[in-house]
Amino acid sequence: MDIETLNIRPATFDDSEFVAKSVMAALGQDEVYATPLPKRTKAMIKRITSICQREDVLYSWKNTLIAEIEGKPVASLTAYNGTNYKEMRERTFALFDGPLDFDIDLMQDETHEGEYYLDSATVLPEYRNQGIGRKLLLAGIETGKKLSIPHVTLLVSPNNHKAKKLYRSLGFREAGEIYAFGENYQRMKLDTADPMRIDILTVLPEMLEGFLNCSILARAQKKGLVEIHVHNLRDWTLDKHKRVDDYPYGGCAGMVMQCEPIDRCIESLQREREYDEVIFTTPDGEKFDQPMANMFSMKKNIIILCGHFKGVDYRIREHLITKEVSIGDYVLTGGELAAAVMTDAIVRIIPGVIGDEQSALSDSFQDNLLAPPVYTRPADYKGWKVPDVLLSGHEKNIRNWELEQAIERTKRLRPDLLSD
Numbered sequence: 055m056d057i058e059t060l061n062i063r064p065a066t067f068d069d070s071e072f073v074a075k076s077v078m079a080a081l082g083q084d085e086v087y088a089t090p091l092p093k094r095t096k097a098m099i100k101r102i103t104s105i106c107q108r109e110d111v112l113y114s115w116k117n118t119l120i121a122e123i124e125g126k127p128v129a130s131l132t133a134y135n136g137t138n139y140k141e142m143r144e145r146t147f148a149l150f151d152g153p154l155d156f157d158i159d160l161m162q163d164e165t166h167e168g169e170y171y172l173d174s175a176t177v178l179p180e181y182r183n184q185g186i187g188r189k190l191l192l193a194g195i196e197t198g199k200k201l202s203i204p205h206v207t208l209l210v211s212p213n214n215h216k217a218k219k220l221y222r223s224l225g226f227r228e229a230g231e232i233y234a235f236g237e238n239y240q241r242m243k244l245d246t247a248d249p250m251r252i253d254i255l256t257v258l259p260e261m262l263e264g265f266l267n268c269s270i271l272a273r274a275q276k277k278g279l280v281e282i283h284v285h286n287l288r289d290w291t292l293d294k295h296k297r298v299d300d301y302p303y304g305g306c307a308g309m310v311m312q313c314e315p316i317d318r319c320i321e322s323l324q325r326e327r328e329y330d331e332v333i334f335t336t337p338d339g340e341k342f343d344q345p346m347a348n349m350f351s352m353k354k355n356i357i358i359l360c361g362h363f364k365g366v367d368y369r370i371r372e373h374l375i376t377k378e379v380s381i382g383d384y385v386l387t388g389g390e391l392a393a394a395v396m397t398d399a400i401v402r403i404i405p406g407v408i409g410d411e412q413s414a415l416s417d418s419f420q421d422n423l424l425a426p427p428v429y430t431r432p433a434d435y436k437g438w439k440v441p442d443v444l445l446s447g448h449e450k451n452i453r454n455w456e457l458e459q460a461i462e463r464t465k466r467l468r469p470d471l472l473s474d
Contacts, residue, residue, distance in 0.1 A: 057123065057184055062193045065118035067107065069127060072120070074102035076130040077113045080174035081235070087179055101150075111146040112139075112173060119197070121177075121190050129177040131190040135203060136165030162232040165207055170198030170246075172208040191224060199246045206246055209239040218242070225279055225406030250353065250404060251281045251327070254393050255319055256360040257298055257311075259284045261390040271398060274407040282397065290315040290322075299363050308364030316370050320357060332357045332376045334366065335389030335396070339378035342392075346379070347399040358396065360389030422471045426459035 065073060075086040078098065085095050102113070109116050113132055121129040134142070140163065147158055165171035172194050177186050198206040208226070210217050221242050229243040254262060262284050265271070274280045288296040291314065299309040320332060330353040340346070350356060359366070359375070371378065381392045401407055429440040443455045464471055 057181075057186070060121055060123055060128075060186060060189065062119055062121050062190060065115040065120045065130065067115055069118065069120055069130075070106040070115045071099065071103045072127045073106045073113065073115050073118050073130055073132065074099055076118075076176035077106070077132060077174050078102060079176045084179065105146065105149045108149075110142065111149065112142050113146065117173075119190060119193055121186055123181075128181045129175070129186045129190055131172060131175040131194050133170060133172045133194045133197065135201065136169040136171050136207075137167045139163060139165050139171070157236070161234050164209060164232065164234055168203065169205045169207045169243075170194075170201060170203040172206065188220065188224070191220075195224065195244060195246070202246075204246060206244045208242055209234065210242060212238065212240045222406065225277060227405045244406070248354075249278055249280050250351075250401075251283070251355045252397055252400070253283045253285060253323055253329075253355075253357045254360065254397070255285050255287055255316065255357065256388070256390055256393070257287050257362050258360075258388060258390055259286045261388070262394060265394045266397065270402050270407060274401050274404065277406060279404050279406050280401050282401075285319055285323075287311075287315045287319060290319040302364060306364070310364050311362055311366040311370075313367045313369055316359065316366065317374065320359075320374055323357060327355055329355045329357050332359065332374055333396075334359045334361060334371060334375040334378045335380070335392035336361045336365070336378050337380050337383070337385055339380040342379050342381045342396060342399075344399070347396070348403060350396070350400045351403045358389075358393045360393050362388040422464075423460040424463045424468060424471070426456040426463065 078086045105111055106113050106115055117134040118130050118132045120127050175190055195206050226242040226244045229241045231238055266282050287298050291298050298315045299311050302310045381395050433440045443451050
């Protein structure tokens with residue numbers, strides 16, 4: 055079967071048995087896919103199927119998405135609005151025959167109002183590790199967004215590092231622990247609100263388009279974690295020749311960016327939404343650093359105005375700009391490169407942008423220390439050997455070595471960071 059023909063659709067009543075098997079498999083009962091089926095398992099599937107055929111229970115076919123290839127169901131995701139969770143849970147477990155394997159009275163709520171809860175996702179064994187589960191999760195997230203539910207949540211075993219890595223790559227973050235089904239689980243949450251938005255104002259949009267549409271920035275936009283819009287200031291001038299600059303008063307050399315195109319563009323954007331910051335890239339601005347990038351990454355909407363020519367009419371800086379930023383003590387042809395640098399630094403630390411968030415959090419400057427040295431295979435190249443501690447497998451010793459190296463490198467290369 056061709057994985058490229060994968061189709062995700064809402065389940066129907068006729069899918070109830072497949073849904074029942076998926077729910078059982080999600081609870082660790084992979085024997086539901088055995089051939090032949092054990093008699094006891096066959097009876098349990100029949101009983102769970104009768105529950106899944108109902109419309110007022112947690113594991114209803116109506117709460118399920120089916121992934122199919124050439125018409126054959128290969129995976130499912132059961133998810134629902136958490137508003138009526140408690141009453142649906144009581145109704146669901148009351149339908150099970152015999153005692154449960156856990157004390158329901160000790161079980162904490164898996165979800166609650168304001169959440170779209172991804173309860174259980176299962177892929178047939180022969181179709182696992184092909185990206186089908188990821189596509190189902192994305193479809194579930196999209197359903198939560200369409201329902202205008204503020205958060206999408208799920209549970210994961212604390213030791214299931216592979217699953218947690220997948221969920222983080224989709225934008226989920228840890229949100230505490232709960233006790234359910236006789237075990238402790240990690241709660242993970244994704245906000246479905248509109249993503250961060252960055253609007254960049256420039257006279258040279260072509261300088262930015264390639265950079266903003268590849269690598270990490272492209273993936274962040276594709277995931278819906280950030281929107282980046284580039285605006286050509288020449289589109290906002292009333293001059294028939296599309297001029298956005300003029301000679302400076304006082305007879306200085308060079309050209310100055312005019313007020314009107316910038317003002318008209320910013321005013322138009324601010325009519326559509328509120329902006330937390332209107333940033334101007336300029337050599338005489340505040341020095342951009344990691345703490346500033348962290349701060350900007352927590353904003354909702356920001357505008358970055360790229361300086362150009364001799365500069366911008368100072369009245370723009372007096373009346374419209376909220377933050378003036380420099381990426382270093384040198385002069386560039388324009389602020390586009392500075393805007394690109396800032397955008398990359400800001401976006402990469404938004405939760406979910408980098409699959410392993412700890413990678414971003416351990417970068418240089420996050421804690422006023424340079425990063426320690428890093429190595430990869432082979433362990434011995436031309437007699438250049440990887441430090442033994444990194445090959446030891448002793449995590450505590452490795453972390454201590456990394457800290458010692460970070461401090462030593464910072465003292466030697468950037469002592470100014472330690473004095474801040």
